[in-house]
Amino acid sequence: MAIMQGGDGPVKQKAMEILVALGEIFNADKLIDIESTQISGVSYKTIGDAGLHWIESMLSEKVVIPSTLNPTGIDLRLWRQMGIAEEFARKQMQIIDVYSKLGVKTLCSCTPYLSGHSPKFKDHIAWSESSAVCYANSILGARTNREGGPSALASALIGKTANYGYHLDENRQPTMCIDLDVHLHEESDFSALGISIGKKVNNGVPYFTGIKNPSVDSLKSLAAALAASGGVALYHVESVTPESNSIKVGGIETISFTSDELVSSYDSLSTIQSGPVDLVTIGCPHASLSEMKKIATLVKGKKIAKNTKFWIFTSVGVKLMAERFGYLRDIVKAGGEVYTDCCMVVAPIEQLDFKTMAVNSGKAAVYSPSASNVEVVFGTTGRCVDIAVKGFA
């Protein structure tokens, strides 16, 4: 076709080459139109100079469908307060500037679906950001593969993706049934479940039974954890997720998930169990308004310990709403700091002299020891707030 021969310029040719290569690898029959993209590969920490030069090489074109951006490494306004080095911030701003010129909306959040970028049932999309992929497929019933940042950008420039994988009905069937023997309450419980099951199901599709009336926040935590510990792009929950009634559940392996396994998953996510904690972070994926409310309620009237930072990461929209509803005031009054556009996973935490971080996110607990060189304490939101107030676990 003309684009592949360079008829539409070298950038579209390069983008098309990536899409066609993926189509060939996965035996796609054609390229299909898509509604939107979510683009990862934004933090200078994750893409480096090599990534910056690569996206710069796309600058003669613009995206042709609605596209939003993943978190960066810094709060775009409050990065000095975070203690980020000038040089890192400068590189980060350069990256944001390039994406902005490409026509990508610089929402800088991993939860675009909580900020107005919310595909509808059966929409074909090309999203990266593994937690958002898993949420969009599972909870919204949209259809996307686990795109890498570059292939999502390629799709944004062309408006298409290769028709394979989770775009096809047959690949949306469950491969393993997990029957819960334990009642889960906290978002971190769902994180611990997702971490444990992600390792067992790898790139498969888990089908959960025995989860009663989960909150959206819990489903968000489960999506992130499954996608971090395995390569899960889609899960179903009996009577909860939109495709759970139309899938075939017979003839697949069934395993149970017990309270013992919940406890051992919690234990496995902490690299240390006790001691001083100099950073407590919440907001992986970005905190929702209800999580902001929960945190505000937990910290109201308390004071964060002198040598401990309490950082909450969210999107610009949720922060504005939290301010209007008074949650932000309660958090800030207690000594907490609310940052947007970034998170504890992709910010350069390793350059900020933190030794130990407490988190309620399984995804953050998985990545932070190696990506940010910190010890991790994993616990419920309540325990995280307790640790922030006491200064130790």
Add this chain to the structure above:
Amino acid sequence: MIKCRTIFQGKGIGKALVSHIPISFFGGVDPNTGVVVERGHPLFGKSIKGKVLIFPTGKGSTVGSYILLQLSKNGKAPAAIVCKEAEAIVAVGAIMGEIPMVDNPDAFDFTSGQQIIVDGFNDAIIID
């Protein structure tokens, strides 16, 4: 000779470095040194530079492609990648970083230290 499928063309020769569990390049491999930094990973502390890196499939974060691109620009990339089953993030990373990559070998029976030739022109892997 083991038949396989080429993901990115090219020839890569080196000592095998085998993981029997998936690899996440983000948080798993330091792009500046090429050393595996994921704690508890069987390859922890080992350098992938110049090796024929063999693993079942990719996992984890969708920015992994950029880590492969950085490894390549920094001269720390593997000589070739062999996966049991390629997935998009590693595949695109190999294409961007111009790292020879194959998948779906007839036999997936490799041992670290074996001298391996990945012939991504002829869909073949040769154990020397």
